[in-house]
Each structure stands twice: as structure tokens, then as C-alpha cells.
Amino acid sequence: MLRITGGKVYDPANGIDGEVRDLAIDDHGRFVESVDGGRTIDATGMIVFPGGVDVHTHVAGGAINFARAMTPEDHRRTQAFIRTKSRRSGLGGMAPTTFATGYLYAGMGWTTVNEAAVPVLSARHTHEELADIPIVDKTSLTLMANNEIMLDQLEQGEYERAKQVVAWYLWAAKSYGVKAVNPGGVAAWKWGKDAKQLASPIEGYKKLTPGGIVTQLARICDDLGLPHPIHLHCNNLGAPGNIATTLDTLKHLEGSRAHIAHSQYHAYGGDGWDTMCSETAQLADYFNTHPNITTDAGAVLFGDTVTITADGPWQHLLYKLTGRKWGNLDVENETGCGIVPYTYRPSNLVNAVQWASGLELLLLIQNPWQVFLSTDHPNGGCFWRYPEIIKLLMSADFRKECTRKLPDKIKGKITLPEVDREYTLYEIAVSMSAGPAKALGLSHKGSLGIGCDADVVIYNQDDDPARMFGHPRYVIKGGEVVIEEGDILETPQGREFLVKPARDPDIDAFMRPRFEECYTMSFENYPVEMERIEHAEIRECISHAP
């Protein structure tokens, strides 16, 4: 039991904007009206937020573990968590170890994370890693938009079958939802090709187009009643002029719910690297007139990182552009992944446009319930640098100071210098917690309301938002004080949320011969057993069909 008294509470899920309120937490780690006894934290003069929720990050599984193997030089210089009698050691940096991932997220007040890209074939591995990330609660999304068994059904016009195939895969992976990466493009990459036109048939298919995948997969997510809609990484990531593809993709989604991942990488004008510019204003306009879709920024911060994505063809291009290390892993029938270390430099015009574009989207999309804080960790920057972004959002002066360091040629390529908006604390609380929790369909997260999970972060009020958000005074996870004055007190095991969508009884029989044709493991050994998930909690599916 725990009481938090006297703090200035920001709880957007319940419309509370900086009012002094008391919170009470019971022994089950949930908010209640009142408790008798237990510890009281006097939060007088402090700021109280719901714990942070990361809607899009890459922290566990084959791809990030590949990135760890490729960046030993970073592990050697980065943050090191020293072993104690009860706490495992770990390394931070571009691709942190699992234990350090938990410490770093909790250390800045984030208590729920969504691993956004999981191949079913290695889902067993991903869950093992998620179990080794302490403190935070977790969800994971299954890569579906290049799954050939599913694509074959769409090609044949068998929408209902395709829906059943998706449901089968989600349960096999013990997953929370559907991720779509470069629809059709990763499948084409298996032959060294890509899919850049939404209306052109995909390599190896006669009729099926990326646009067709987008529309139908979004509908499948709604029809299955998944708590989180399609989570879409659009075609043509990173390419100059890709705003046209992105806007076209959004039109294919009309009538469905959708979450667009890391929009920053999809909002460029120009027709080459020299002419590349920000077209975030166009994209923000679309969001401002379509309240049914959400997005996360995929903001870029200057410095070293490692890029990892299921978008194999893009990573091949990045390898050719940079000449740096290149990792690639194609996953049979399902997807792929590529890994390239990268350094974003303010002196590089393309990087400067990217840096500005991420911030522009966060500032130009009016409703904070539609655009969330993310760096597409580790692609745009490491998640533990989020407080730097919060500072950029809260201070127009600080933004101007940073913008002055960009090359002169940036003039006319970005709109950031003309934007004066500054985020309020309330808006930050929406963007880092209440908004992503709502988009994920995690109604018990991102809220300080009665019955919700008691994940709370308490800050000392500070004029420097980077310092304030980087060093919370207390972090409370499920009612337990896990961080106090920067010290990690407890490292409880978090939970994993997943869904069990309705499936036809004959879907196993349908899948088996198709599975055996293209996979190399036994059909029976493929699904992850429920007992392999530590502290699993199944969330309900409610149909969103129109």
C-alpha cells in the first residue's frame, strides 16, 4: 500500500491538468479511492505523471540481438550498470543489454514498452529476451505484411482466409498485434527487389499490390477486434519525395483505425539527396483532419546509433550510402531485417532535415493524442535520450539555439524555425503516456484513474526539462517504488500482454500443408507455448468492424 500526497497531478486520461491531488495504491498495485496504512510519499511541490508508455521501440529479439553483436565498440564505451548482490550487470548504449534496457527505461519513468517487430519464427527468442527486461510491462507486434502464406490468400481474393491466417499467426507468436513493414517490399527483397509503388503488383505476384495489402490488413486488424490497430511502417522509408507514397498509403487506410510508425522517415519532399526537404506540413494536415489515425514521431537526435528494421532493401541502400557494417537476416516465408550502424550529424543536410522533421511533426500535429514521443529506438536515437526531445518540445528558444547549428543550406528545406508552439506539461503527459497507452488499447495504462495499474513517475519541478525528465525523484511500478532519487531499489519482473483472436477450428488443417512447404521446422514445434511467457495476461478482442 502506498499514498502519494500533495503532488501536482497531470493525468490527461482523466482530464486532470496540474491539480494538487492525492493518490492511493492498494496491495494489488492498482489505484483505489483510499488506503489505510502503508508508506506515504510527500510529493508536495513535485510533478506527478502516469508512467511512460513507449508505443514503438526495438528492445528484444533477433534483430536487436544482431545489432548487439555488430556494435562491441559501443558496448566498450557506453554506460555500465555494475553488478550488486541482487541486481544483474548490464550495458547501455545504442543496443542495450536486456537488463540495462529495463533499468534505463524505468530510470526515466517509462513503465510499459511495445516491441514493434517480431517474426513468428523467432518469437520464442523474443519472449525470452522480454522476460529478461526487468521492471517494465511489455507487448509485442508480429510482422505480417510480407508473410507469403497470408499474401497468397490476398492474391487469390480470399480475405476471410487471410484473416484466419493472421489470427493463427498472432496466437502462435503469443503476440499483441500486427506490424506491417514496407508491405510487399520485404517479400520482394528476397529476390533483391523492393516495392515502391502502391499500385504496382509485388515481385512474384500478378495482382497483389502494396496498397491492397495495406487496406486489407488494416481491415483484418479491425475485424479481429485487436486492441491496437494495424501498426504500419509505410513503403519507401527514408527516400526523398516519399511524402507522396505516405499520403497515398493514408488514403488506402480510410475507414480503418491505424497507427503510422515513425512518421518522420516518411515525410520528405525533393527528388534526390541534394533536394530532399521536409514535407511534414502536408502530413500534419492529414492527421489534423483525420482523428482516427495516430502516429509516433520517429524523431532523430544527432549522434551515433545503430539502425535496425525489417526493411531489408532500405538497409542495403544505407550500407551502400555509408560503406559501414551491414547485417541482413531474411526470415523464411515471413519477413527480414537489416542492421547498419549510423551517425546523424548536424553538418549533414539530410540528417539536419530529418532532425527538424521529427520535431515538426510533434509540433504541427495539433492533437497530442495523435502523435507520440518516439525515436523508433534505436533507429533515430536511443530511447534513453527522450528527455532531450522533451526539452526541444517545451522550449522554442532551445530549439532556435539548436537550429542555428545547422548548415546555412537548410533554409527553405524545413519549417521548424517558424514554429513557436511549446508543449505544456499536460501535453507531454499525453504524448509520453496517456496517448500511446490509448493507441495501444491498454486501458489500464497511462492513467491515474481508479482501478488502473499504479505506474507513476514523480519529478522535482525543474526549469530544465531535460534534467527534470531525465532524473525522476520517484518511479513507481505496479505500486512498488522501483527508483528513488536515481537509485534502483527493486527490479520486479514485468508482465506481458497478448491477444487470443477468434480462429476457425479448421485453420490448423489449412495451415499445415502450406507451412510444411516453406518452413524448415515442425508444425507442432512452431507455436510458442503459453507457459513460456512469464506473467502473461490475455487482453480482450472487441470487434471494430464498421
Added chain:
Amino acid sequence: MSLQVIDNATCTFCGCVCDDIQLHHDEVRIHEAKRACVLGTAWFLNHTAEKKHPDALVDGREASLDEAIEAAAALLHAADMPLVYGMSNTTCEAQKQCAALADQLGGLLDSHTSL
């Protein structure tokens, strides 16, 4: 005597890790490993559930499991730079415990890969 059958068993002898093996066993010994190769067959058929070795040996003498665990913990705890090595012929679950052991001891951790 009728044998019990396990379908889609996984062979860990080599890096192929074939998981389509059908094992016929009588709880003590595996009599047949269908679809296994010559190496996998030898691997499956050469192990038994019989008690052929002592539970443990400490300084060359037979010892109980409890005594051996205490002795191992005492020797490792007393060392300044203990080494945890191997991990090829064992499960991931044991490997995780090995990594935890080296972490707790402040020791060295290494596998066959370094050879």
C-alpha cells in the same frame, strides 16, 4: 513390449538441430530414432535413463548432490578469477544460469566459439 513414441523430437547433436525426429523408447532407453541421421541416431541411442555414474564426485570420492553443490559453491566463491566455460551440450535455460553465475562471481564467461 510396446514402446512409447515421441513425435517431432529435437536432436541437439549438431547445428542442424533437426526437430522432426520420431523417438521410440521404453522410458529407460531409446530404441529407434526415425529420420535421424547416423550421428543423431548414435546420440539418441547411446544415452539411457539408467544410473551408470555416481550422482557426484568430490575429490575423487562419491558424494551426494547436496555435498557436491556446496563444494562447488565454496570453491567458486573462494576464487578471485573463476572461469565459466563450455555451454555447447546444454540447454538455453542452463546457459542463462551460467551467465548469471559468472555475473554473480565477477568471473570469466566463455563458450566453445572462442576456440
Added chain:
Amino acid sequence: MGGKVTCTLGEVKQRADFIVYWGGNPAECHPRHFTKYTIMQKSKFLPRGRKDRTMVLVDIRETKSAKAADIFLQVKPGKDFELITILRAMIKDQHVTDEQIAVTGLSREVLDDLVGRMKGAKFGCMFFGMGLSMTRGKHMNSAALLTLAAEMNAFTKFVAMPMRGHGNVTGADVIMRWQTGFPFGITFNRGYPRYNPGEFSTVDVLVRGDCDAAFIIGADPGATMPQPAIEHLKRIPTIVLDPHVTHTSRLSRVHITTAPQGIAAPGTAYRMDEIPLPLKPPLKSPYPTDEQVVRRINEAIAAKPFWMPEGSQPQMLTAQV
């Protein structure tokens, strides 16, 4: 140079029309590799199976695997790195002299033909074994081959994969990476993981006599390591976990018999392409599993004083020195 361009084995089964085995002998060491994953498989893209695929074997001697190959290239011992480097030049039409080619024991004609086939493939895959990675040049050979595969993607789809042997060594690699950031050769002697093969790798540590106790599991170094390393294992307290009393058990202070994995111990093992598979043990062993024993040793050590005094170290270093 660096990285790895690879795929899961099902991609090879489905698509690879050009397969190279380099410094490996799958016919005898990975007997089902051909039939289950590579050349013998039929797929929707390669409906005629073996007839739709070309297999090349590169090795220093004609092993049993050569019978399965369409093309056998006998490279001179210790000249793999030179051959790979020449191929990297030839695919880019860079000049290579006859003398340089002669060093490898192969002819220009043969290499021209090979390069033509590599570029003409729709999907090429190179598997490499210990004949490449454990001979003169060692990891430099592996890195060169991985780079050749990466560079081939300028012309067509190409991947490479190590032929990992020895049961679940891949699992150890994967787990150490997510728990420590590094795949092997790790020390925790500063309280956090550091990596330096050559310094923290076992043979080097043992030959130098750097460690003062050894815990050996799922391996028998007493049978396989160089004599000076074995001598050090005899000098220090060594602890062994194994289903059998091994060579190493006989030189150890403590041996504990455990259940063999996949036969009497449940759990998970990783395939060479890093795909995890569940184990289905048929037998019930009279012995505990490795996991149970190591867990109990961990608990017994946790009950003793921790090696670093409480509060003597900061919680975190913001940057290592």
C-alpha cells in the same frame, strides 16, 4: 568490412539456386543439411529440386561431400583468404595477376567460370565451416567471406552462413549477447561485462594461468584443449557438470552427473541460423538437469558474502574508461 548478410535455412530451401560449401564437410558432419535444408529440397521456386540448383564445394581435400557437388574447387591449404580476396576483386572486374591466382592452386578459367555462376544466380548462399574459420587466417577468413557475400548483393541476391557444429553453441552465443552484449570471451571482473578475445578467451586464460577456478559445463576441454591448458585445469579447482564422467571430470575436484539435454532434460536449443527450437525429452533421468544444478549453485553462492563490498561501487558508470 563487417557485419553478416544471412538468412534462415528455409530461405535457402525455398530460393537458393547456387550453394557454396566452403571448408566444411556436411556429408559427414551435418548429414541432413543437404536433404533437409539445401540442395535436395524442391520448392515452389525450384520445382525440380537438385536439378534447379548448383552446388560448389571449396576445400583443401576431396571429402565425401565432393560427391554431392557439381563443382569441386581444391584450394591450397592456408590460401582461403587469398582466394576470397581474389574473388572480391574479380566480381568487381578489378585486375588480378596470374601469379596471384596461381597461389590458390586454381586457374583463371575456373575462377572466371565461378564468378559468372555467382553473378548469374538468382539467390546465392555460401556456407562456411571450420575448414575456413579455424585454419590460417581464422576470423579474418570468415570476415572476408562475409564481405564477399555482402558485396555480391550489388549484382544479385547473396547470403552467407556459418555451419555451426556442437549442439547448442549457437544458443550460448545468442544468450550471452542479450545478457552481456557480447557473444563469448567475457569478463565481469569490474562488475560489468567486457569483451576481449585473446585476453578473456578460455585457451588463452588457461595457458597463461590467469584463472584460479574453473566451472565446465557441456564441454570436455580435458580431451580437446592444448596440453598447457589442461595442465592448468589440473592445478586449480575445477568443477564439471556432465551426463558422463569425462576426461575433464577425472582431473576435477567436483563432478556432478546431470541429465542429457533433449534426451532427459527439457528446454530450448538454437539452430545454426539462430532459430530456437523446443526440446522434447523422452526419458526420465535419475539425475538433475544442468539448469537445476547451476541454479542451486547460484543460490548457494548468493547465500555467501558478495565479492564487492556493499556501496564500494557506483550504481552506474556513465562512460567506461
